[in-house]
Structures are given as structure tokens and as C-alpha cells.
Amino acid sequence: MSLRITRTGLLDTVQDGGRMGYQHLGIGPGGPMDRFSARLANALLGKPLDSPVIELHFPAATLLFEKPAIICLCGADFMPCINGEPVPMHHPIVVNSQAVLSFEKKLQGTRVYLALLAPLVLESWLGSYSTSIIAGTSGWLKKDDSLYWEEISLPAKCLQQKFTVLPWKTNDTVDWRNEVEFIMGSEWHWLSPAAKEQFQHGFFQLTKDSDRMGFRMAGQKLETGPEIETLVSSAVSFGTVQLLPDGQLIVLMADHQTTGGYPRIAHVISAHLPILAQKGPSDIVQFRMTSLEAAEQKLLKQQKYLEQLQIACKFRIENLLHEA
Amino acid sequence: MPALHPYSIFPLGDSALTIEFGNTIDRDLNDRVLHLFYCLQGSGLPYTGLVPAYSSLTVHYDTAAIRAQLQPGKTTFEQMAKWIEELAGEESLPVLSGSRLVEIPVCYEESFAPDAQWLAMQKGISIEELVQLHTASSYRVFMIGFLPGFAYMGEVDERLAWPRRQVPRLSVPAGAVGIAGRQTGIYPLPSPGGWQIIGRTPLQLFNRSKKEPVRLRPGDEVKFHSIDQYEFTHYEDGIA
Numbered sequence: 001m002s003l004r005i006t007r008t009g010l011l012d013t014v015q016d017g018g019r020m021g022y023q024h025l026g027i028g029p030g031g032p033m034d035r036f037s038a039r040l041a042n043a044l045l046g047k048p049l050d051s052p053v054i055e056l057h058f059p060a061a062t063l064l065f066e067k068p069a070i071i072c073l074c075g076a077d078f079m080p081c082i083n084g085e086p087v088p089m090h091h092p093i094v095v096n097s098q099a100v101l102s103f104e105k106k107l108q109g110t111r112v113y114l115a116l117l118a119p120l121v122l123e124s125w126l127g128s129y130s131t132s133i134i135a136g137t138s139g140w141l142k143k144d145d146s147l148y149w150e151e152i153s154l155p156a157k158c159l160q161q162k163f164t165v166l167p168w169k170t171n172d173t174v175d176w177r178n179e180v181e182f183i184m185g186s187e188w189h190w191l192s193p194a195a196k197e198q199f200q201h202g203f204f205q206l207t208k209d210s211d212r213m214g215f216r217m218a219g220q221k222l223e224t225g226p227e228i229e230t231l232v233s234s235a236v237s238f239g240t241v242q243l244l245p246d247g248q249l250i251v252l253m254a255d256h257q258t259t260g261g262y263p264r265i266a267h268v269i270s271a272h273l274p275i276l277a278q279k280g281p282s283d284i285v286q287f288r289m290t291s292l293e294a295a296e297q298k299l300l301k302q303q304k305y306l307e308q309l310q311i312a313c314k315f316r317i318e319n320l321l322h323e324a
Numbered sequence: 325m326p327a328l329h330p331y332s333i334f335p336l337g338d339s340a341l342t343i344e345f346g347n348t349i350d351r352d353l354n355d356r357v358l359h360l361f362y363c364l365q366g367s368g369l370p371y372t373g374l375v376p377a378y379s380s381l382t383v384h385y386d387t388a389a390i391r392a393q394l395q396p397g398k399t400t401f402e403q404m405a406k407w408i409e410e411l412a413g414e415e416s417l418p419v420l421s422g423s424r425l426v427e428i429p430v431c432y433e434e435s436f437a438p439d440a441q442w443l444a445m446q447k448g449i450s451i452e453e454l455v456q457l458h459t460a461s462s463y464r465v466f467m468i469g470f471l472p473g474f475a476y477m478g479e480v481d482e483r484l485a486w487p488r489r490q491v492p493r494l495s496v497p498a499g500a501v502g503i504a505g506r507q508t509g510i511y512p513l514p515s516p517g518g519w520q521i522i523g524r525t526p527l528q529l530f531n532r533s534k535k536e537p538v539r540l541r542p543g544d545e546v547k548f549h550s551i552d553q554y555e556f557t558h559y560e561d562g563i564a
Contacts, residue, residue, distance in 0.1 A: 023373035023384065024361070025538040026468040026512075125532065134513065135472050135532050186334050186342070232347055233469060233476065235375035235382030237337045258375055259469030267337030270387070293399050295338040296387050303388040 002067045003116075003147045006100070009061035011212075014120075014139035015254075017050025019128035023235070023258045030130040033111050033212060033254045036274035036302060037075030037174050041115035043306050044072045044092055044170060046314030052122055052129040054114040054141065060103035061141060063114075068154050069095050070117035070166075070317075075174060076109025076278060082163045090173055092117075092166040092317075094158040108176060110280040117317065118149035133212075133255065155323040168316055170309060178283070180272040181290040181298075185241065187231075187263035195222040199265070199287055204249065208281045212255040215276070217285075221247030228263070236260040239268035239276075241287075251276065271298035331356075333408070335401045336382055343408065344380040349478055349506070353379040354466050358543045360412055367411050369404075376542045377467045378476070383408065423543045425462065428510070428525050430501050430548045431556040432458075436524035443486055443503070443520050454522065455550050457481045463508060465544040473512035473530035473538035477546055480508050492518035499524045501548070512538070526551075526559035 005012075015038060018031030032038035032055055039049040058078050072092045073080050080087050082099050089112075095101065103112070122129045123138050131139030141147075158164045191199065204219040222243060236242070240252045242262035251268060252260075254277075268276055269290060279285060336342045343360065346353045361376040364383065370393070373384035387400045394403055432440065432455045444454045463477035470476075485506045493516060496502070500511045502519025511517060512530035525548075529539045540546065551559070 020372040020384075023375045023382075024468060024542060025472065026470060026474050027472045027538070029373065126537070132472075135530075135537075137532065183335065183338060186336075186344075229347065232349055232378040233467065234344070234377040234380045235336065235340070235342060235384075235469075237340045237382075237384065239337050257470055259377055259467065264336070267335075270338050292335055292338055292401055296400055299338060299387050300391055 002149050004064045004066060005061045005141050005143055005145045006064045007062035008143040010057040010059055012054060012056045012061045012141045013131035014052050014122060014129050015055045016052040016129040019126050019130055022126055026258050028256060028258050030132055031254050033277035034075050034174060034274040038113040039306050041072045041074040041113045043310040044313050045115055045117045046310060046317040049306055049310060052120055056112050058106040062102045065095050065097060065099045068097050068159055071095055072115045074113050076112040077107040078103035078112050079105040079107055087163060088165060091169040094154060094164040096159055096162050099162045109278040116149060118152050121148040153324040174278055175275045179286045179288055180276050181269045181288050182266040183269060183290060183292050183295055185264035185266045188265050190224045190228050190263050191265055192223045192225045198222060200289055203284050203286060205284050206279055206281050210281050212253055214253050214256055215251045217249040231261050233259045233261040239273050240264050241266040269295035271302050333405050339387055340382055340384040341401055341404055342380050342382045346379040349378050351464055357381050363411060369407055423545050425545045428527055428546055428548050429551040430523040430525050431551050431553055432523040433553050437522045439520040440522040447483055449483060457484050459548045459550055462545045462547040465540050465542055465546060467542055471513055471515055475509060475540040477508045479506040486520055488518035492516055501525060526556050
């Protein structure tokens with residue numbers, strides 16, 4: 001055994017890069033809500049960016065390490081503590097055997113990602129380790145569940161305390177601002193001129209019906225112009241903003257259905273989905289228009305940053321393990 | 325290859341694009357969708373997912389993975405659109421292979437059909453006529469969506485067409501057969517749902533542990549036949 005859940009959290013699941021290639025059968029990719037933070041945690045450990053991580057919501061699980069491990073936490077700050085002592089985010093940490101990792105307080109954000117250096121031994125379904133709640137796959141962690149990993153030897157100097165914070169980190173982490181950029185959806189032009197203004201300048205509050213499938217937003221009702229028709233169902237995407245019949249909005253998130261029939265007025269850009277994914281019920285967001293070209297550039301910039309960080313950290317990890 | 329015309333192609337966010345042939349439920353439009361779907365499936369196009377729908381095909385892609393192949397000054401969307409249009413324009417494309425006919429047993433008895441009585445009354449037909457009409461023709465699987473393995477099929481006879489329930493049920497069992505407008509469908513998993521439930525099949529439409537977890541595929545033809553409660557209960561490979 002390597003790690004045991006000693007207290008069940010609200011919703012703690014294994015997620016990787018997602019289950020690609022089955023959308024035509026109604027099986028969505030899933031994957032982390034805040035893909036940037038999940039990949040950042042892997043990058044800081046020098047691991048392939050889409051390696052499986054654990055996504056935790058607050059109140060989060062308590063984890064007992066039964067074997068030493070090197071971990072990294074990115075995303076929401078839930079005041080992570082090892083044996084009651086606060087440990088830093090965005091920093092690789094060597095955790096000793098019998099250490100207890102707990103999350104004491106929701107300080108900022110909605111989802112934290114726990115990456116482990118050693119390869120986890122997990123059950124995959126259709127080529128992915130991402131937990132599909134609807135399909136009933138494994139990966140939803142509850143009390144007394146255990147996670148196993150392939151053993152790696154760690155340097156003795158790191159195993160003298162309960163934990164050792166390794167000397168590298170990043171300050172370039174998920175953004176906490178309340179603005180996300182969007183590009184127009186194919187039914188954007190259905191909105192009345194006033195509704196277009198309202199969408200770009202108004203405030204939208206996440207309702208309690210906001211989960212991994214989608215965020216229901218409360219805001220001023222958006223009216224449509226005369227050019228509307230009934231849509232036959234077609235594909236939707238992570239970040240698609242749908243206009244509901246009552247004039248309110250839903251933004252589709254990681255576990256969204258593969259198809260839908262509501263007007264797609266906008267799409268939150270992929271580079272900003274992590275910002276949105278860290279919001280929770282009662283948080284307020286604003287939408288700002290951008291171009292497809294700018295959206296792609298932002299996504300590529302993010303990717304480049306993660307790839308470079310991953311290479312640099314891989315080198316550091318290899319040096320550290322070399323001492324073992 | 326039937327001509328692709330007329331169509332429009334537009335971004336579905338910054339990581340997907342949709343090729344739309346129309347906005348109606350129509351076998352000819354759906355043929356074009358499925359034809360392009362099967363062409364792209366074997367094409368080596370760098371996509372991460374394809375979603376054929378009633379009258380559109382969506383291609384999901386990973387912008388970062390394609391960047392090395394981008395022509396300068398082009399967006400990933402433009403590049404993907406160009407590749408798709410080139411593939412679709414090739415003359416050597418395979419002809420849409422014959423679709424499969426899938427027979428699906430359905431028990432229309434009252435305990436499995438909470439909306440059948442009411443629907444029959446609204447339409448001024450008997451339960452026997454309802455069953456006869458639902459089993460008379462075969463239906464195209466136009467698309468799969470909503471849930472893993474949920475097939476949108478059609479079109480049912482006008483004498484069966486009825487809108488979704490005003491208030492969806494909180495839980496519909498796996499195997500429930502429903503009607504929504506002129507569509508018919510089967511819930512592959514227990515789920516909240518608003519379709520008018522007229523029967524239940526003992527067949528598993530979704531089974532996670534199977535190599536092919538989803539039974540139906542886009543383009544399949546489905547024919548229902550009526551079974552009684554005894555046959556339902558004793559159906560092999562079923563959920564009963």
C-alpha cells in the first residue's frame with residue numbers, strides 16, 4: 001500500500017489528459033477542470049504533462065502516506081498541511097512514510113491538484129485514467145481507498161523529517177482574476193444588441209448548480225432578436241456558453257455532454273478555462289471578447305511555458321534521484 | 325463521393341470546428357455527415373474527437389499538437405478547415421458502407437411504459453396501435469449524444485410524435501424507450517430525462533466492461549419488436 005484516504009472529501013477524482021476519441025459514442029473526454037494547474041503540478045515534478053493527478057474539492061480528503069513520495073500541489077489553496085504543519089503550493093515536496101496530508105481551510109480557488117512523482121498504478125478505461133462519474137469508472141476516491149505506485153528510491157537526506165520542501169517552484173500559477181475572454185459562438189448574432197452589450201459588460205454569478213458538468217450563471221436576462229430558429233442537436237465543447245430558454249446562461253465544463261441543442265452564443269477561450277474552473281458558487285465573472293487568433297496564441301504560449309518548465313524540472317528531479 | 329455542398333464551417337471555440345450541412349432532421353443531410361465522419365476517421369487528420377450529429381460534423385483538435393504543421397500566418401482553425409476540405413474533395417473517398425440492421429426487443433407493457441396510456445389518449449389511438457406504429461418501420465441512428473450510448477433515432481410516425489415532458493423525471497431506468505417529437509431513443513443508463521417513456525428493452529445499450537461499450541453506432545438502422553414481460557425477464561445478456 002502506498003497512500004490511503006482516511007477521510008472522504010466532497011469530490012476527489014483521478015484525472016489525466018482526458019478520454020479522447022469516443023465523443024461519437026456520447027462518451028466525453030472529462031479530464032481536469034483546471035487543466036493548467038493539473039499540468040503545472042506534473043511539470044514541477046518533471047512528469048509528462050497529462051499524467052494522472054488527483055483533483056480535490058473542498059472539503060478535501062485526508063491522505064495518509066504509507067510509503068515515502070514526492071508530491072506537488074497546484075491550483076486552489078486549501079491550506080495544505082502535513083501532520084498539521086502548513087506546506088507550500090507549487091513546490092515539490094518529499095513526504096515521508098506515515099505523513100498525513102490534510103487541507104484545512106478554503107483560502108482561494110475551488111480545485112486543487114495533487115501530482116505524485118512515482119507512476120500511479122491505476123485502472124484505465126478506453127485509454128484514459130480520468131474518472132467518468134456517469135459511466136461509473138474507478139477513480140472516485142473515498143475513505144479507505146488506497147492508491148499504489150511503482151517504487152522509486154529517494155535520497156536519504158530527504159527522509160529525515162516528515163517532509164522536505166525541494167528548492168524549486170514557480171510563481172506563474174493560475175490567475176485569480178474575475179475576467180475570462182470569449183470568442184463568438186455560431187448563435188452570437190441571435191442576441192439583441194442590448195443583450196450583446198449586457199453579456200460583455202454585465203456581471204454573472206455562478207449559482208449553486210455549478211459542477212464538473214457545467215456552471216449555471218445568474219445575471220440579467222439576455223433577450224434574443226427576431227432571427228431565431230429551433231436548433232437540431234449538435235456537438236458542444238468545454239467552454240461553450242449556451243443560452244437557456246429563460247435567458248440565463250450555462251457554461252459547459254469538463255464533464256459536459258457531447259451534444260446539445262441550445263444556442264451557442266460564445267465559447268470561453270481554452271487558455272482562460274482554468275481561471276473559470278477555479279470559481280465556485282456565488283463567485284462573479286465577467287466576459288470579454290477576443291479573437292480566435294488571440295485565443296490560439298494564448299493557448300500556445302501556455303503550452304510552451306509548461307513544456308519548458310517540465311524539461312527544467314525533469315533535470316532537477318533526475319539530479320536529486322541520482323543522489324539516492 | 326456525394327458533393328459536400330452546401331455547407332458552412334465555423335469554429336466551435338478555439339479547439340474544435342463544425343461543418344454544418346443544414347439544420348433539419350433529414351436522412352440525406354445525415355448521409356453527408358456520416359460519409360464525412362467515416363472519411364475523416366481513417367484519414368490521419370490530427371483530431372482528438374469527431375462528433376457526427378443530425379446535420380453537422382464536429383472535429384475536436386489539440387491546437388498545441390498541430391502547431392508544428394501550421395503554415396505561417398494561418399490559425400489552427402484555418403489549417404484544419406483546409407485539410408478537411410481537401411480530404412472531402414478527393415475523389416477516391418470510400419463509399420459509405422452499408423449500415424447495420426439492429427433488432428431491439430421492447431416490452432411495451434404498462435409497468436414499463438408510464439407515458440404510453442396518456443400518449444395514446446392524446447393521439448387518439450389505442451395502445452395496440454401505438455405498439456404497431458412504433459415497431460412498423462426501421463429507424464436511422466442519426467447521432468449519439470446526451471449520455472454514453474444514447475442513440476437519437478427517427479423519424480417516428482406523425483401519429484406517435486409528441487414533445488418532451490414539461491417536467492423531466494428525476495430518474496429514468498436503463499433500457500427505457502422514449503419519444504421526443506419525431507425522435508425515438510433508449511436510455512442506456514439510469515438518468516434524469518424528459519422523453520415520453522413507452523416501453524423498455526432488456527438489451528444493454530451501454531456496458532463499460534465490454535470491449536465495445538456502446539452497442540449502437542451512428543448510421544445503424546434499428547428495428548424494434550414487441551416482447552412480453554416473460555420474455556423480458558428471461559432475456560439473455562440483458563439487464564433483467
